Amino acid sequence: MSTVPRAESQTALAWSLARAHLGRRRMQNVLTILGIAVGVMALIAALSLTNGFTRALVDATLRASPHLSLTAFTPAVRDRELEAALRTDPDVQAFTPFVADKGLLTRPAGDGRRAGFDFVTLFGVTPDASRVLQLQPEESQVLSTLKPGQIMLGSALSRSIGAFPGDELRLLNSTQRRTSLRVAGLFTTGNYLIDSAYAFTALETLQTLQGTATVTGYQLRLHDPDRAPQVGLRLTRVRSYSPLPWQDIYGTLLDQLSLQKKVISFVVFLIVIVAAFGIANVLTLAVFEKTQEIAILRAIGATRSLITRVFLFEGLVLGIGGLLVGNLLGLGISAYFTVRPFQLPGDLYFLTSLPVEVRWTDLLAVNAMGLGTTLLAALIPARRAAGIEPARVIR
Numbered sequence: 506m507s508t509v510p511r512a513e514s515q516t517a518l519a520w521s522l523a524r525a526h527l528g529r530r531r532m533q534n535v536l537t538i539l540g541i542a543v544g545v546m547a548l549i550a551a552l553s554l555t556n557g558f559t560r561a562l563v564d565a566t567l568r569a570s571p572h573l574s575l576t577a578f579t580p581a582v583r584d585r586e587l588e589a590a591l592r593t594d595p596d597v598q599a600f601t602p603f604v605a606d607k608g609l610l611t612r613p614a615g616d617g618r619r620a621g622f623d624f625v626t627l628f629g630v631t632p633d634a635s636r637v638l639q640l641q642p643e644e645s646q647v648l649s650t651l652k653p654g655q656i657m658l659g660s661a662l663s664r665s666i667g668a669f670p671g672d673e674l675r676l677l678n679s680t681q682r683r684t685s686l687r688v689a690g691l692f693t694t695g696n697y698l699i700d701s702a703y704a705f706t707a708l709e710t711l712q713t714l715q716g717t718a719t720v721t722g723y724q725l726r727l728h729d730p731d732r733a734p735q736v737g738l739r740l741t742r743v744r745s746y747s748p749l750p751w752q753d754i755y756g757t758l759l760d761q762l763s764l765q766k767k768v769i770s771f772v773v774f775l776i777v778i779v780a781a782f783g784i785a786n787v788l789t790l791a792v793f794e795k796t797q798e799i800a801i802l803r804a805i806g807a808t809r810s811l812i813t814r815v816f817l818f819e820g821l822v823l824g825i826g827g828l829l830v831g832n833l834l835g836l837g838i839s840a841y842f843t844v845r846p847f848q849l850p851g852d853l854y855f856l857t858s859l860p861v862e863v864r865w866t867d868l869l870a871v872n873a874m875g876l877g878t879t880l881l882a883a884l885i886p887a888r889r890a891a892g893i894e895p896a897r898v899i900r
Contacts, residue, residue, distance in 0.1 A: 523818035541827025544776035549835025557860035565695035571724035580719035599636035621667035629711030647690035661701035781882035788886035820883020
């Protein structure tokens with residue numbers, strides 16, 4: 506009686522048997538591959554849309570927000586030593602001293618319009634603020650040429666007050682001091698929370714209103730905004746300033762976006778798990794169909810390892826096939842939405858369209874999880890096949 510060869514020849518035999526089995530159930534295999542492909546496609550598309558939404562929302566938020574703020578423990582005059590260090594720092598792209606204040610803006614009634622008012626977070630800045638903030642070119646031009654007594658409003662704040670360029674507003678600040686300001690222009694970031702609450706004026710305007718020559722601190726724009734926490738700690742290690750990176754200001758927003766991505770990934774990944782059960786179902790049926798063949802192989806010397814490998818190879822082929830098709834479909838859908846993005850109501854989501862961002866780390870994670878899931882699904886029927894007792898079946 507001949508015996509099944511060992512080592513490399515066993516692997517070759519297992520692969521030959523797996524191909525023979527797959528060739529007899531083409532329709533079932535195609536449907537199984539499509540099931541996995543749909544799950545992978547949906548997961549890639551969902552992650553890409555979520556990444557795009559997160560990145561666009563962060564970009565919109567940072568248009569009118571510095572990457573890093575250095576706030577003095579005690580307000581003081583401009584720190585020339587710190588400014589010199591910032592000019593030569595390789596991480597710092599631009600900076601501006603600033604004075605921060607809160608107040609109530611009022612537009613008097615007139616010209617058939619009712620009076621308007623709203624609360625505002627006001628920043629007094631220098632012309633360098635146009636390099637710290639990433640506004641539209643015409644908006645940056647207005648910001649860089651603000652004169653004493655002028656104010657630049659967020660677009661949503663402007664609508665709330667009913668004030669437009671050229672209108673005169675009255676400001677009551679946090680120290681109960683009053684002044685008049687003329688609207689020089691408007692800015693729009695796309696983030697309603699910023700556009701409805703922020704305004705800019707010249708540094709001298711707020712210093713005069715507060716009766717002081719001190720500044721609150723410095724606002725910085727970095728070459729890499731993700732490094733804001735590390736740069737802040739380095740710059741304030743030997744200085745009496747408190748760093749405030751943008752991640753701390755918008756930490757709640759970032760946590761919500763991260764949770765959203767995790768929930769979407771988990772829900773969509775359930776589709777891949779359901780498709781993996783399809784592999785388990787197909788291979789289980791194959792075990793029942795091939796019970797006698799498996800028994801004969803075992804009788805002539807096939808090991809349990811060989812039988813296990815046969816069905817694992819089948820599951821591997823189905824899984825890889827589904828992953829390849831799913832990746833192509835997922836990337837195709839992402840490319841389509843890049844060309845023709847979803848349109849969104851800007852006032853609700855801060856964005857007018859939903860962009861797409863495909864990350865290779867996400868692709869690797871999706872494929873690793875998909876392959877692992879399909880192999881686990883194939884392992885159950887494979888172990889069942891390896892456990893068949895030849896004597897009982899042949900008898």
